[in-house]
Every structure is written in structure tokens, then in C-alpha cells.
Amino acid sequence: MTFFLAETVGFIALFLYASFFEWVLHRFIMHQPLWWYPFRAHALIHHGTFRSGPSYFLSEDEDRKKIRFAWWNAPFILGLHAPALLGIQYLLRADIFFGGMAALGFYYFLYEYFHFCMHVPKGRWFEQTAVFSWLDAHHHQHHKRHFSNLNVVLPLADLLFGTLVPARERIPAQRRAAGGLAY
Ligand SMILES: [Zn+2]
Ligand SMILES: [Zn+2]
Secondary structure, eight states, X not given: OOHHHHHHHHHHHHHHHHHHHHHHIIIIISSSTTSHHHHIIXXXXXHHHOOSGGGGSOXXXXXXXXXXXXXXXXXXXXXXXXXXXXXXXXXXXXXOHHHHHHHHHHHHHHHHHXXXXXXXXXXXXXXXXXXXXXXXXXXXXXXXXXXSOOOSSOTHHHHHHTOOOOOSSOOOHHHHHTGGGGO
């Protein structure tokens, strides 16, 4: 396999894998008190502040920091995967490391950015696309029932693990644009 093809396969494979990693992390680390820090930051603080309906949207500026992960989470998660990917690359004798790491970084970025935009709507161009509004309704449903809809970016794991609960309604763009006030 050529270098470029192998890295592309690595990117696609790891992007799909990231859906399952996101699901397991969200289900067992962020919603279970196995490790107090992520449980407190997510299940208690994020979900305690952002609920469903009007409180799904940011209303107090000081709550902004309760949406994103701490800065060190990205290097921590990517750093955990790097040795495993190097090992897989060695075993397969195929150059999947950079493509795979790029996929994990891109998935992480999409999680952070989309999740932020879901709670802080600003009429960005993509907020009215069918894909984003579906994902937004999917995440809003998660804020109603915490053990459903655990994926934010790619709900593949939700689909295969039976935790995908279709949202009954989308959040109309005009309500999103007005935040919680007009919900
Ligand atoms: Zn959320
Ligand atoms: Zn959650």
C-alpha cells in the first residue's frame, strides 16, 4: 500500500473508532463516578447547568467554561492513543499513524466545537444545515436522558449499541438564534 493510501485508510478507520471511544468515555467515565474529575466536570457541572428546554442554551457568561473540556484533555487523550497506533502500524507494516492521529485530533476538534455551538448558538452558517440540526436535536435529547445519545459527532456507536433515541423535534433555527429566551 502506498503511504498516502495507508494514511487515508488509517484516517477513516480511526474516525469510525472515535465514535466508539467517545461513547465509552461518555458512558463510563463522564457519567459514572469511577474517576471523580470527569464525572464532576461533566455529569454534575455540565449537565447540572445545561438541561433541556431553555436551560440547554448558555444564559450566564460565567457558565461558558462549563461547556468545553480542560485544555489538557486533548494531549492526554491523543497521547494515550499514540503508542497503540505506533504498535498497530508496526504490526500491520502499514503507515497508518499520522492519518489515525489526524482523525482523532479532528474528531476531538469537532466534538469540542460542535458541542460548544449547540449550547451557544450564534446563527453560524452551518447551524441551519440538516446534519447539524439533527446532531443538535440528538444532543438535546441526551440532556433529557443522560444514558441515551452519547455520541455528539458521529452517532455510529449509539446506533450499534442501541442507545440512539430519535429526538421528537428539532430545535427550530429561530429558537436557536434567540438562545433560551425564545425557546
Ligand atoms: Zn452538552
Ligand atoms: Zn453527558
